[in-house]
Amino acid sequence: MDHSAYGSWRNIATDDAVSLSFGFPDPDLFPEDKLHTSLKTVLADEGDDALQYGGGDYQESLTSFLKEQERERGIDFETHELLVTNGATDAIDTVCRAFLEPGDTLIVEKPTFMGVLGVFRNFGVNIVGVPVDDDGMDVEALADLLETRQTAGQESPKLLYTIPDFHNPTGTTLSRERRERLLELATEYEFGILEDGAYSDLWLDEQAPPPIATLDTSERVIRVGSFAKTVAPGIRMGWLTAPSKIRTAARSVASGGTNTLIEGVLGKYCEAGYFDDLLPEIRETYRAKRDHMLAELDRQMPADVTWTDPTGGFFIWVELPEGIDSQSMLEPAAETGVTYLPGPLFYPDDGGSNSLRLSFTYVKQDEITAGIKALAESIETAR
């Protein structure tokens, strides 16, 4: 995550304004007691191993759980392997290290997760965006882009990064048909796909279509996962599943190892069933908050404002009336009582100026009501 950029936006938040800015989980859902119990168990059972340099049963325990989860999603561990990482961003960074060189072209959705744009920029790559609509990335726009590039004698992109399930920042989900078409294009133009599944477990109405990784027969998809939204961000743990040879390449550039104590804690946590137990409550909480935010948008927004209708994840994407700039509107909005993240933060190019992202997970329902009210007022004032 590009913390410096993140930090500067964070400072906009004031004590008086409702923060709809950040993709923070609801802290009331943090499983403090269960983490505490799990730490106690791992220290008692395997403390000498879990506190030592890597290696021991506690690591197997977490890996087994994750593999079983990924297997249920359709990943084949005859051909794939799993690597535990210091969070999903670390997994993405590791993939970049293994496969990208300065000057390579990388395709992303526009808009896309702002944190990952910072990571990609560190690698000196050329980032090209493809628009998103209600069914996720517009794969025909991608096809056109690829063909145009090829005709112009430009190299094929090296990698495509996508968040197909409950996309950050738009909340949209890539349709099954588009997943298949995306793989066709990847095969034709020979690029890899980095599939970010950070929100996959957080379906609120129904599960997303199968991960792109499970439809892939040509060993070109790496899937990334995270515990940040299903346990807590602060435990800083994620993973990647990839075809074995890719996982080996990623492993060889991963530096410094993982937090074996937290691996041990999470192993016990998952083994005890806490992970699975908590998901229904998380979904119920976020479903209610999403429904509430959508209802408030419906009730309070001016008629010429539109927004997405996410079936999962953390975010709603709002398109403002023509000519209203989400960046200029932020400061007055904060004074009126709400903060959000302006659209341009999520664009690899200069797009997004009249859009913004709202997060419905962090704040309470009455704050959502007040926040949307302040947003509606700010839009009217900005006209």
Added chain:
Amino acid sequence: MDHSAYGSWRNIATDDAVSLSFGFPDPDLFPEDKLHTSLKTVLADEGDDALQYGGGDYQESLTSFLKEQERERGIDFETHELLVTNGATDAIDTVCRAFLEPGDTLIVEKPTFMGVLGVFRNFGVNIVGVPVDDDGMDVEALADLLETRQTAGQESPKLLYTIPDFHNPTGTTLSRERRERLLELATEYEFGILEDGAYSDLWLDEQAPPPIATLDTSERVIRVGSFAKTVAPGIRMGWLTAPSKIRTAARSVASGGTNTLIEGVLGKYCEAGYFDDLLPEIRETYRAKRDHMLAELDRQMPADVTWTDPTGGFFIWVELPEGIDSQSMLEPAAETGVTYLPGPLFYPDDGGSNSLRLSFTYVKQDEITAGIKALAESIETAR
């Protein structure tokens, strides 16, 4: 750490052989209860913050403690800043990302920490070694090397990596005079210094001379520290202190953030005085083990074997009689009852074939006795 290489050597260890191979702390010193108490405290006091994305008092708490420690060593936080990292290797990796480009020349001690060689190699740099004697890196050999390179029209090195205190793998400590000379050379030839202080707290007889970073007046030294040897490796936490502009550059390429829960735990741990309380016991334990290993070497080694006399740290470096190859000897030695790490692992070039590293921290005293006996036998057999 280059885990794949580490893993393959690890496999040499058998249940029957005494492992003098790895730089593992004594697990009897792991502060399970104190970590447990600290977790309980941070979850109770600041759980919502410590489990969320970064930011909160718990982070201040750890940073304040570390700054106070570094200040006592002589670091000036008017001109320097501190960055918490996912362990020392992550700190080193971050520095490489910020400052190295493929083809750059990097100077290291030969021998040096094998794990870091793997990190450096990931960056495609040209690694050049400078010999070590009883007073640490031979800085006059370095001066000659720099002059020769300059005369030959080669670029100055970009960075010099050193472990001046209780060096891994030799256990030697860079003298005060050499620290000053090293800085002179760095200023003359305009390279940065990456000072690895992973063992600085583990003085057994007396403290090492002041860190190079505290003698530096030209903003070219980055100092790295770690909790791996003073708390436990499994908590995977370290830091770097650097002149502010360097710290800013490092910060901007650090990816994915740190483990805020463990930062919180360690903040409480250090605040409660546990860190300072444990150090005397750690030193006493390792002093006894080191003394025992030195006595056993004295008692059991053939007359033509020599070894270093460390005043701190984890390691003793052994030079075998001419013509005995430490790599070929490893498998028979493991069968005889001891494992170690062969010298070549620690060399950036093809040196080290008749040397090896022993770690005195992990095993018990009677195992040290048995291990040195098996080593003496293996040497005799290898003649």
